[in-house]
Amino acid sequence: MEYFLELFLSGLTRGSIYALIALGYTMVYGIIELINFAHGEIYMIGAFVGLTVAGILTSLGFPAASIMVMASMAAVVYAAAYGYTLEKIAYRPLRGAPRLSPLISAIGMSIFLQNYVMLSQTSDFLSFPSLTPEFDFLENYSSMIGSSDFLIIVVAGFVMVALNLFIKFTRMGKAMRATAQNRKMAMLVGINVDQVISATFVIGSSLAAVGGVLIASHIGQINFFIGFIAGIKAFTAAVLGGIGSIPGAMLGGLILGWTESFCTGYVSSDYEDVFAFALLVLILIFRPSGLLGKAPIQKV
Amino acid sequence: MLKLNNVNTFYGNIQALRNINIEVEQGEIITLIGANGAGKTTTLMTISGVVPPRSGEVLYNGKPIQKLNPDKIVKMGISQVPEGRLIFPDLTITENLDMGAFLRDDKDGVKEDMDHVFELFPILWERRKQAGGNLSGGEQQMLAISRALMARPKLLLLDEPSLGLAPLIIRQIFEIIKKINKESGTTVFLVEQNANLALKTAHRGYVMENGEIILSDSSENLLANEEIKKAYLGL
Amino acid sequence: MSNERRTVLEVKGVCKDFGGLRALDDVDLDVKEGEIVALIGPNGAGKTTFFNCITGIYSPTFGDVNIDPLGGGFQRINGLKTNKITELGMARTFQNIRLFPSMSVIENVMIGCHCRTKATFLGAIFRDPRTKREERETILKSYELLKELGLDQFSDELACNLPYGAQRRLEIARALATDPFLLLLDEPAAGMNPQETLELEDLIVAIKEKHNISVLLIEHDMKMVMSLSDRLFVLEYGREIAHGTPQEVSENPAVIKAYLGEDLDA
């Protein structure tokens, strides 16, 4: 039972991470139907900015907790700026182009950004300081859950709820939903579509950056390639939950995390990814629009 | 109130509008009729800023608006019921209507208008929780009209509002058009295939052919015009 | 007047539920050989849903859909796939035009011929004489159909560049290419002006005669319906409230109340 619980918690951590990154995929996909392959790279850049800022602040002697906050904030700002620029350079000129062209542009951007960071920083792994404070109340459970796991789960949960409320109840959220469904009509009810798309990229990227800093601090290292694998997994999670759906991204992330962790625990980690993808295939066969996704309405 | 000066609009190299001059006075109902592909929809899209003109001016209350983004134009009080209805398919009827009032801040007013719209089209009330995409063609058309009304426009552009509607409803819609024109002073720019009814509703009419305005006159005169009768009224 | 004619489509007690909404409720309808039957009713009455149910896009919750294309007895087609039903000889057009927008006009019609031709991919690769001949015949047949509907001057144009009215006619041509015994038209005159509607009326009659088919028609243009159809069925809220000749139906008080309104000159 304890073993089960341990695996459950480890899956929860993993799943929360996937979910955080998956949100960006899901939002962007929802609004411009683009699989933004460069999203993983934004997450990676967020982590790098976090590292840089944390490094500078550490050398200036700031306390750990405040470093965590400030590094995250800087990461968020920069990831948002990168996301915004990315959209403007690589996707906006492709509005109205054939559906797959932005996808290729995204793949190109992903390759570019990876190499940009590799060349600017280093190809090697860099140590990322552990910025999470030790929570005393977790002392007794340390074999099951660490402070950073706890922080990841809490932040992911909080972000998810906040985002859901944002989409449901704010004007921008409303505009996003409208733009996602019919861009032309969104214009005709007075929505500035360009602004909405930019905002989507900015928000999605910021969330990825939060994920980036949390994870980097959790596992203690980063390099230029971390975005790729996390990105693919997160994307899988987004699809699993029903791409375009925000609770779906959360659910998909968690299910993916648990699948991997239980597969590792009870079968073998050799095949954890095989299980994860097989699960994806299975779920999509029975629910072709993902767990919480809705089939697009096509009135004949 | 609205004035199109020598407007030329293109789709790529296809010229859809040629030197269009149209004038709409405050409080008027005018109609634009013409065969399929004449350029009526393009005219409305040009006014709304979705397909900006390559040359010429669109003046709204004397201000040029041809370079503004659609959202700015909507903000100035110009709403459109577009061709093809363009319902937000995953949103419910209520949410679709709410989107119509996107730029409005007065919650109570919106609520009031929504009740009013439901009164006009009771079937929408019955289906209010249904996704817009699942509605029948006619229901969608009613929804599109209602959504435009939710913005409380000063100028209402209607693109073939009677399309796909049952005879009873068509008459009702034209009554509504007259009513909002009279009661709230909304100016109406009506594009319609059902020329007969359109001319009976409107004060003045323009006739369009191949992207050009070939005739403009008062409705009575147009209705009496033999050419028009033959070409558009099917008599 | 047509009692001896054979029934080609017979629908009995069809119901269709969408969640809690019963869009069709126990609808009976039949079409006889060579007839033009119209289906009318207020918006949201379930007319399009009815089409979808008999063409396999939805499967009816209850009820039977039977067809008898050749006079050899009825065959039940509930739940068959759409393409199977088309192969059996029912072809339709769509209320919201669904052409293949970036294919040329003639290619659109050639797609209609698909289910009446046989070339496999091996044939396509080796281009044996039979495949070649079939391909040529397909082209010719499609071209003839275009001519019939007055679209031949557009044959190389992309379908999306056609004026609205022409697109509607193209849908009819494409449907005819499947060699149907029954043609289902969903609001063919929508978006046409009265003059164009008149021309369409003549066209439908001509097609019916030439191809020796029956037509089932949904339309809100009463003038057209009245002058074109042999019989009418009227739906309201998914239920059939009347059927009969145009004359009978137009005098039916229930129909006037639900659908037509007092005067008829709309």
Next chain:
Amino acid sequence: MEGLKKSILAALWFMFLTLPIMGVFVNTIDKSITWRLDRVLYVGVAAFFLSFAWRYMMNRKEVGKKQEEESTEEQVTAYSKLMTNPKFYYPLIIAIMAFALLFPKLFSMYQVNIMISALIYVVLGLGLNIVVGLAGLLDLGYVAFYAVGAYSYALMNLYWGVSFWIALPVGALLGALCGILLGFPVLRLRGDYLAIVTLGFGEIIRLVLENWGSFTHGPSGIANIPRPDFFGLASGLSNSIYFMYYMMLVMVLFTIFIVNRLKNSRIGRAWQALREDEIACQAMGIDKMKTKLLAFSLGATWAGLVGVVFAAKTSFVNPASFTFLESAIILSIVVLGGMGSILGVILGALVLILLPEYLRAFSEYRMLVFGATMVLVMVFRPQGLIRDVRKRIDISAVRKALGGAHE
């Protein structure tokens, strides 16, 4: 003036963006911080000038779009004339063929070798083009079928000593079989859901190859796979390379021939229609599943086929060759070249495969330039390098032919 302001803003913006990545290097272990602000300054200067170029190109693209549309008619006719009039295209084809035939004589073995790679990718691109370009099914795991082909030769050779020439059809067949097996359950999915499932499938195949060590030799791969022999003609490294070059040339021609015929056939039309509107397609009597499955498995067949060639060419296979990035590159070939266009796909393959090779001069900047090129090509030529031109149907010719046949 306006432009100047914009460029200055762009320069500042990019300096801001690159500051923490290029401008600082922190080492959290020995707590050292290295500032490299000069690099940020260079970025600013570069951004300043490039933003002028960018705007200029953007304007040209806008204007170009208008002009292109204005001249499409002529261009298309000129192009289609070129492609349909034997007087024009025969000499062109002969010239290209002559060049292709003489290629090994003109260039070094390295050039021939990478040209073989390029030709392999031409075939892969054309194969994927059936799936993506013609049938509109987004397949992100195409490399799986390629792996199936490569491993089928490697393993059959390893365990049973099966020769290349037997493995070639078997690999193709196994590819097709996998295509059908995967296609059955997943082709019901729409659009991008299909994409992710195929991506998953690609990963599954790779992971199985990696983990099933006892059978596939796992990550260490299978070495010493023999190159094809052809009656002793292709012995020795250089001969076998030349032989493979010509073999690939034949295979490319064969593929072009088949894809071209499929494209302009009843099946090809059905694929295109399916791509545009599935519901209408079914209402026209087209069996959606069967038609899609055909496209999917045909694409897989080609991947299986060249997979065998690949194994023979590298003489070594391991799972590292079959990652998602590979699928992405093949897809890029199709889209960047111009979806559906055969010529475009060929050009796309040559560009994307030869480019990184010729970019070796940039050494570590190579992939950076490669990624940027992909983005720029898409931004400035969203339709791909060569736009697909559909064959016009000439009715009078058909009528004549048919009339002749009938009489």
Next chain:
Amino acid sequence: SGEKKEESPAKKETAEKAAPAAETIILGVPGAQSGDLASYGLPTVEAAKLVVKAVNDAGGINGAQVVISTQDDQCKPEFATNAAFKLVSDKATVVLGHICSGATKAAMPIYKESNIVCMSPSATNPALTQSGDYPNFFRTIASDDAQAALASKFAMEKLGLKNIAVIHDKGDYGKGFAEFAKKYIEESGSSKVALFEGVTPGAVDYSAVVQKIKASGADAVIFGGYHPEASKIVSQMRKKKMTIPFISDDGVKAKTFIDVAGAAAEGVYATGPRDITGNPMYKVALDQYKASNEGEPGAFFFEAYSAAQALLKAIEVAGSTDYDKIVNALRTHEVDTPVGKIKFDAKGDAIGVGFSMYQVKNGEYAEVK
């Protein structure tokens, strides 16, 4: 046509490099220089540059200047063959590479045909030297089985462990090492393998596998793979208060590992080339590196440095670029390198390069005597 235009720049490049081949010696350096494995290939490039610079500054080899031709292969077999053909076409004299065993295996036949000697600083797959298929292959690093033998023996005999979890990263290198370790443990009869599992490199979290190790009741972990995974696993083990020994391979015996794993690295064992820090050449290499770079040298830097030295020295000794003479020189003549005084045996493994066991103590690897 378009093809022709693309040919020209490359041709020019070839011509430029090929022309002075008579007087210059071309040292090919192929390996992963971009992509996810770049961090294993780039230090080799750096090492080659330093050695070549030193040699050229000292007047070259027998008067001939040495130039480097780096070729990226991303550790992928097909790029490796392309790189190999490129080097053959460019008339490379000797080759320092490739980095990954798979890529090396793919490329070797091409060098073999062209009589080019290759020396890898990092390809540890046993078959490369032991199969006899690659007579022109040499390496300055010992093969996986030697390492695995050392690691498993150490665990069983020195530490007296009975129940060992063997974990690997599913990669060519790591899995090879782990499989040998498993084999030796099982053959010993006294100890047993508690768990044999691969982890996915680059995964965001390894706590599940750590839990599994814990649940298996293992009294030690032998890990085959590289430092990023090792540091993640070991950190999570320590976070979960698992203090059992962690024994790993040369991929982990890097300064970066200690930097990244921090406190968790304390006490970790790793096999590595026999302690070389005392070698005079080691200091020289390190100083050269520090003079032009930030931080510490990366993976396989010293092996690469040694290989470059050995190759160039062999040419010098041979007095020619003839294949047989170079091979002969490599086998007979000892060279002083950072990894020690080495020459090569008939199979291509370096004699004098062996492994010792190291343990992290106070943030440094110290040899376990």
